[in-house]
Structure formats: C-alpha cells, structure tokens
Amino acid sequence: MIRLSGVSRTFDGRSGRVEAVRGIDLDVAEGEFVAVLGRSGCGKSTLLRMIAGLLPATAGEITVGGTPITKPRRDIAMLFQRPALLPWRSVLDNVLLPVEIFGWSRAKYRDRARALLEMAGLGGFEKRLPHELSGGMQQRVSLCRSLIGEPRVMLMDEPFSALDALTREELSGELQRVHMETKATIVFVTHSIDEAVLLADRVVVLSPRPGRIRKVVEVDVPRPRTLGRHAHLADVARISADLHELLMEREAPDMPAQRGAAAGATSGDAADAGNSADAAETPAGAGTGGR
Numbered sequence: 001m002i003r004l005s006g007v008s009r010t011f012d013g014r015s016g017r018v019e020a021v022r023g024i025d026l027d028v029a030e031g032e033f034v035a036v037l038g039r040s041g042c043g044k045s046t047l048l049r050m051i052a053g054l055l056p057a058t059a060g061e062i063t064v065g066g067t068p069i070t071k072p073r074r075d076i077a078m079l080f081q082r083p084a085l086l087p088w089r090s091v092l093d094n095v096l097l098p099v100e101i102f103g104w105s106r107a108k109y110r111d112r113a114r115a116l117l118e119m120a121g122l123g124g125f126e127k128r129l130p131h132e133l134s135g136g137m138q139q140r141v142s143l144c145r146s147l148i149g150e151p152r153v154m155l156m157d158e159p160f161s162a163l164d165a166l167t168r169e170e171l172s173g174e175l176q177r178v179h180m181e182t183k184a185t186i187v188f189v190t191h192s193i194d195e196a197v198l199l200a201d202r203v204v205v206l207s208p209r210p211g212r213i214r215k216v217v218e219v220d221v222p223r224p225r226t227l228g229r230h231a232h233l234a235d236v237a238r239i240s241a242d243l244h245e246l247l248m249e250r251e252a253p254d255m256p257a258q259r260g261a262a263a264g265a266t267s268g269d270a271a272d273a274g275n276s277a278d279a280a281e282t283p284a285g286a287g288t289g290g291r
Contacts, residue, residue: 001185002028002051002153007060009046020046021211024060026204033179033186035196037243038206044189047206048155051187052078064153074102077151079159083142085130091117092126095144102149109148116144120174136167140174147182156188160195169226172198176224193243197236198225205246214246 007024010017020043028034036044049055051062053072062069064076085094095113099106117123120140130138139159146154160168172195179186179199190196196203197219205214221235 001030001032001065002026002187003061003063004051005061005063007050007057007062009050009055010058019209021050021057023212026213026216028185028187030185031183033188033199033201035188035190035200035203036206037190037193037196037203037247039208039247040191042206042208043211044191044206045157047211048078048157048187048189051153052076052155054078074149075152076155077146077149077153078155079142079146079157081158081161083130083135083138085138085141087130090127090129091122091133091141094130094141095148097145098148104149113144113148116147117141119178120144134167136163136171139163139171143171143175143178147178150182151184154184154186156186158189158191161190161192168195169198173224173226175199180223193240193247196243197221197240203239203243205243214249217243217246 004024004026007021008019009021010019012018024047036047038044046055050057051064051069053069053076056070064073086097089097092110092113095116096106096109098104099109099113114123114126117126120143122137122140122144125133125137130141133141142159160171163171176199178184188196188199200219203217203219205217206212207214217239219239221239225236
C-alpha cells in the first residue's frame with residue numbers, strides 16, 4: 001500500500017542545510033498497522049508529513065497504492081497531536097468538516113458521522129461545542145473526523161501524547177477496535193515503547209540524526225491487547241525490553257543506510273523548518289481525508 005524508496009529530506013536551517021531523513025526504504029502492506037518509534041526530535045513527524053504529501057522529499061519516491069505522492073490526497077487522513085477542532089462548530093459539524101471541504105453531500109454523510117460518534121462513545125454529544133468536552137473526548141471527535149471519508153491510509157502523529165495515562169490507554173484500545181473494523185492502513189508515530197507494542201503489527205525504530213532505521217521489530221501478539229492484563233504479557237514485555245535496548249544503544253555516526261530500512265531525524269534547525277510547515281497547515285487539514 002505504502003512504499004518509500006530511497007527517500008531523503010533536507011532542510012535549510014539558520015546554520016545551513018540539515019539532513020533530516022536519509023535513504024528510506026520501507027513497505028507498509030494494506031491493512032497493516034506500523035508504529036514509528038524513536039526519541040524526541042528524531043524526525044518521525046518529518047517522515048509522516050512526507051507520506052501525507054505535506055512535505056516534498058528531497059530525493060527518492062513515495063507511493064500509495066502505486067501512485068506517487070506529490071500533494072495531500074483525499075484517501076489519506078492525518079491525525080495530529082492536538083485535535084484542532086473549530087471552537088464555534090458543534091461536535092457533529094466538526095466531524096462533517098471534511099465533507100464540506102471536499103464538496104461531498106452533507107446529507108449523505110450525516111448518518112455516518114452520527115454512527116462514528118456513537119462508535120466512539122460520543123452519542124448524545126453531537127450538539128456540544130469543543131470547550132464542553134475533555135481532552136480525550138476532543139481527540140475522539142478528531143478521530144471520527146479523520147474516518148468520515150473512509151480513508152485508505154491513516155497517518156497519526158502522536159495523537160495521544162497530551163492525554164493522561166488512563167485516557168491514553170482507553171483511546172489506544174478504541175483505536176485497535178477501529179483498526180480491526182475498518183482495515184485501514186495506519187502509520188502511527190510515537191515515542192512511547194508501550195504504545196508502539198500495544199498497537200502495532202511492526203515497529204520501525206529510528207536512530208538519531210542523520211536518520212535511519214535501526215531495526216524493524218515484529219509484534220506477533222494476538223489482538224486486542226491491553227497493558228498489564230494481557231494473556232501474552234511475557235511476549236509483550238520481551239518485545240518492549242528489546243525496543244528499549246535498541247533505543248538506548250549508541251550508533252556509529254556514519255553507519256550507512258541499508259536496503260529495507262528507513263529513518264528520520266531532525267536537529268534544531270530542521271525542527272524550525274518543520275515548524276514552519278506545521279504553521280502552514282490549517283485546522284481544517286487536521287484529521288481530514290477520504291476516498
């Protein structure tokens with residue numbers, strides 16, 4: 001479904017050109033859930049934005065369904081760290097925002113929006129405004145908005161990072177259920193080892209800059225998964241320990257990239273350039289997408 005071939009990205013920072021992502025080769029199968037794991041500032045968001053078509057690759061090619069990515073597409077939805085709901089619109093109207101942006105029939109999608117809100121435990125909150133909801137509920141609305149157009153691909157940039165531990169675990173369980181029901185292809189960026197193991201079929205571990213993939217780790221554990229109460233807890237603990245060790249290892253600074261691996265990284269300058277890209281995004285673009 002998603003293929004990255006020799007993908008690199010550099011930024012023009014205050015101190016000169018900064019290599020953020022180097023020589024990425026990665027395939028994500030249709031319906032697969034892949035987590036991208038790494039320390040803060042390692043370029044995970046840069047990688048995700050390139051797949052979304054929000055940032056161009058400096059070199060290499062990214063395709064989704066065999067078609068090169070050159071700009072944002074309706075069949076690719078992106079969910080950001082913050083819900084980015086429009087404060088003057090009701091919950092239902094926020095979910096229906098992509099429908100208006102893409103010129104679809106509001107009447108056709110209204111029932112689907114209500115069904116998504118019901119699925120997310122927000123039935124009865126359709127007329128509420130965002131400030132009347134908790135942070136976790138707001139992110140549920142954002143998730144419903146990203147699903148309204150039945151996207152083939154969902155890209156998630158640490159969507160639960162601002163939430164408390166219990167809400168985060170609850171929404172992780174909700175996301176597992178949504179993935180099992182929709183069969184969407186998901187790439188999920190996180191710096192949490194537990195979150196990566198809880199959610200993913202495979203975990204792509206990124207090195208510090210210049211970014212490369214350290215390793216791709218299979219998570220062969222039955223779903224649904226829960227932290228601390230899983231029948232295969234020993235397997236989960238072993239995989240988590242392996243990932244922790246990988247993240248703690250120091251790497252030779254000029255290790256060449258290998259075929260079948262991918263990476264992303266940023267420095268302060270690269271982060272500045274990435275923030276400029278973030279500033280260009282509108283709230284309407286957060287969590288939108290569909291066929």
